Amino acid sequence: MSGVRVDGLTVEFRDGPHVVRPLDEFSFAAEPGQLAIVLGPSGSGKTTLLSCVAGILAPTAGAIQVDGVRVDRLDGEALDEYRRRHVGVVYQAFNLVPSLTAVENVAMQLLAAGVSRSDAMSEATRQLEAMGLGHRLRHRPGSMSGGEQQRVSIARAVVHGPGLVLADEPTAHLDYAAAEVVLRALRTLADDGRTVVVSTHDSRLLPIADTSIELVPRAEPIERRQEELDLAKGELLFAEGDPSDVIYRLVSGELELFRTNGAGEEILRVCGAGDYFGELGPLLGFPRSASARARTDVTIEALGVVEFRALTGRTGTSADATN
Amino acid sequence: MFLASLRDLQWRHRRFLVSVGAASLILGVSLIMSGLADSLRSEAEITVEAVGADHWVVGAGVSGPFSSVSALPAETASTFDALPGVDAADPLIVLHQAVTDAEERQVDVVLFGHEIGGLGSPPVVEGRVVTGPGEAVIDAQAGIGIGETVTAGAAEFTIVGRTRDLTTLAGLPSLYAPIGEVQGALLGGLDVAQAIVVRGTPDSLPSELAALTPVEVVDDMLRPLSAMIGTVQRVRDVLWLAAAAIVGSILYLAALERGRDFAVFRAMGFGPARLFASLAIQSIVISALAGVLGIGLAQVLVPLLPSRLSVPTSALAMLPLVVIAVGIIASAVTARRAATTDPALAFGGAA
Numbered sequence: 068m069s070g071v072r073v074d075g076l077t078v079e080f081r082d083g084p085h086v087v088r089p090l091d092e093f094s095f096a097a098e099p100g101q102l103a104i105v106l107g108p109s110g111s112g113k114t115t116l117l118s119c120v121a122g123i124l125a126p127t128a129g130a131i132q133v134d135g136v137r138v139d140r141l142d143g144e145a146l147d148e149y150r151r152r153h154v155g156v157v158y159q160a161f162n163l164v165p166s167l168t169a170v171e172n173v174a175m176q177l178l179a180a181g182v183s184r185s186d187a188m189s190e191a192t193r194q195l196e197a198m199g200l201g202h203r204l205r206h207r208p209g210s211m212s213g214g215e216q217q218r219v220s221i222a223r224a225v226v227h228g229p230g231l232v233l234a235d236e237p238t239a240h241l242d243y244a245a246a247e248v249v250l251r252a253l254r255t256l257a258d259d260g261r262t263v264v265v266s267t268h269d270s271r272l273l274p275i276a277d278t279s280i281e282l283v284p285r286a287e288p289i290e291r292r293q294e295e296l297d298l299a300k301g302e303l304l305f306a307e308g309d310p311s312d313v314i315y316r317l318v319s320g321e322l323e324l325f326r327t328n329g330a331g332e333e334i335l336r337v338c339g340a341g342d343y344f345g346e347l348g349p350l351l352g353f354p355r356s357a358s359a360r361a362r363t364d365v366t367i368e369a370l371g372v373v374e375f376r377a378l379t380g381r382t383g384t385s386a387d388a389t390n
Numbered sequence: 391m392f393l394a395s396l397r398d399l400q401w402r403h404r405r406f407l408v409s410v411g412a413a414s415l416i417l418g419v420s421l422i423m424s425g426l427a428d429s430l431r432s433e434a435e436i437t438v439e440a441v442g443a444d445h446w447v448v449g450a451g452v453s454g455p456f457s458s459v460s461a462l463p464a465e466t467a468s469t470f471d472a473l474p475g476v477d478a479a480d481p482l483i484v485l486h487q488a489v490t491d492a493e494e495r496q497v498d499v500v501l502f503g504h505e506i507g508g509l510g511s512p513p514v515v516e517g518r519v520v521t522g523p524g525e526a527v528i529d530a531q532a533g534i535g536i537g538e539t540v541t542a543g544a545a546e547f548t549i550v551g552r553t554r555d556l557t558t559l560a561g562l563p564s565l566y567a568p569i570g571e572v573q574g575a576l577l578g579g580l581d582v583a584q585a586i587v588v589r590g591t592p593d594s595l596p597s598e599l600a601a602l603t604p605v606e607v608v609d610d611m612l613r614p615l616s617a618m619i620g621t622v623q624r625v626r627d628v629l630w631l632a633a634a635a636i637v638g639s640i641l642y643l644a645a646l647e648r649g650r651d652f653a654v655f656r657a658m659g660f661g662p663a664r665l666f667a668s669l670a671i672q673s674i675v676i677s678a679l680a681g682v683l684g685i686g687l688a689q690v691l692v693p694l695l696p697s698r699l700s701v702p703t704s705a706l707a708m709l710p711l712v713v714i715a716v717g718i719i720a721s722a723v724t725a726r727r728a729a730t731t732d733p734a735l736a737f738g739g740a741a
Binding site: 118123152164171176235 | 394653654655656657658
């Protein structure tokens with residue numbers, strides 16, 4: 068297929084003793100001519116997703132297909148070739164090389180693809196002029212505004228004619244005026260027939276998107292009646308990575324919070340009667356960062372965020388919070 | 391990637407110039423060290439050549455006239471004249487000697503006792519050659535003028551001529567005097583020689599004698615200095631490594647700052663080999679500039695040194711290879727780091 072298709076993408080890596088899984092069985096698709104927005108808070112795996120699609124991070128499992136190419140199966144020279152011809156990346160921090168002028172920064176992408184220097188410079192000049200930067204060709208990034216730098220970055224991402232353009236938080240360092248110019252440029256790239264995938268934490272960008280994907284479904288503060296659950300010893304209440312929606316208070320018995328790592332399980336905390344746990348996930352919209360299991364037969368009270376705040380008078384989280 | 395390498399050199403020109411300056415100083419000194427080692431050999435070659443012999447005949451098993459004392463009857467030379475292949479043969483004495491000049495100053499020389507008008511009488515650049523008893527020729531390095539006298543043992547010689555560049559063992563001047571007076575004054579009147587110097591090539595020699603070529607005689611003269619020459623050459627090698635370390639450390643520091651750039655290049659599709667090559671080129675450019683400056687520095691410093699030496703052509707010819715080797719060694723660690731940069735580093739948040 069044309070465009071980009073991601074199926075069951077899982078990325079795992081070790082962070083000290085813990086195994087972190089920023090993406091777990093994630094899937095999405097975007098067609099040529101579409102601008103897709105990947106929405107999620109910090110730490111939700113947006114950058115990890117884009118890194119995998121860009122062919123610079125190998126996923127643990129799952130499939131990534133770009134214009135019919137199985138990116139997850141590429142390695143070595145084939146992977147370099149994919150980066151040189153099929154994908155362009157716009158970075159949050161622009162990532163322009165400070166020693167190169169604007170036109171040279173753009174030309175580097177063509178030089179990577181083996182284009183002659185004179186042709187690369189001509190094409191880079193044309194691309195920058197199209198971005199309204201004809202007057203900044205010989206300027207180095209240090210003497211350009213953030214908006215100009217990001218437009219140079221966009222020019223670099225498309226100068227080699229890739230079918231897929233990835234933009235990682237492209238407006239994060241820009242004021243609203245510069246952000247508008249950059250977003251308009253990205254919209255134009257999609258209108259020209261490319262597949263454009265933009266990651267952001269800012270839901271205000273959604274109106275320019277043809278399709279959007281929320282990496283972590285937002286947990287709206289929900290009102291729900293206080294309810295009690297009974298678990299038998301050894302029974303799991305929730306697992307690491309599960310969506311967070313409610314906060315718990317242990318009424319009776321003992322319950323343990325644990326994480327799984329390569330060496331087995333690591334007990335983070337043992338809760339006793341009266342302890343609250345699992346607050347951060349629902350409050351911040353994060354998935355569960357640990358699993359909860361009954362050490363004895365337990366009775367647990369489940370509360371919505373609004374109810375929790377009303378009950379405790381807290382606007383934040385408890386000191387020993389674990390989501 | 392050559393464009394990026396060139397621009398980075400311009401971008402960080404101050405620190406690279408510091409690197410070029412430091413490396414050029416070291417390469418310049420290494421050239422002088424090469425000159426020092428080379429000048430010892432060329433000095434010996436000139437002095438041996440001035441004797442005018444094609445072969446030096448010594449006792450069989452003797453290492454040579456400069457490193458061993460082994461006397462031959464001087465009259466042996468007369469028997470050589472009849473040998474096929476021999477055009478001329480004369481006895482020669484070679485002695486390390488401290489002589490006293492007219493101002494009672496002791497001057498270390500290598501004293502050549504030779505037949506008047508025979509082999510061993512050197513070409514002079516000032517005055518004339520020895521034509522009779524009581525006369526001597528001395529090298530200008532001794533600082534003794536024509537008409538002055540020197541005393542060797544019981545014999546006094548009047549200087550009638552001066553040579554140039556006929557020295558041994560790093561600047562020891564040569565003194566040339568009639569063999570008969572040298573024998574009388576220093577060898578108790580024994581009619582002996584340390585070598586029979588021969589023009590031509592004797593077809594055969596008695597078994598108790600051996601003929602050394604001038605090259606073998608030069609090796610013999612340099613034997614006492616071989617350890618020193620070896621040390622000089624090793625020090626020169628270490629200096630090359632020091633130059634590589636200077637260039638390499640500057641490159642490495644620059645590469646630490648360029649981690650994000652390398653990650654972006656990798657994300658663009660530049661393979662590890664191209665990153666490696668770009669840094670090697672950068673390193674070779676720095677080393678080449680240091681090499682050119684080093685040559686200039688050596689040319690400036692050599693005349694200021696007390697020893698007579700010059701930078702040998704062979705060292706200059708070898709310098710480009712040294713510079714490339716220095717460049718590649720210097721870039722190896724840095725290039726490896728750049729080539730293995732994780733392109734995922736490009737996805738950082740800080741602007």
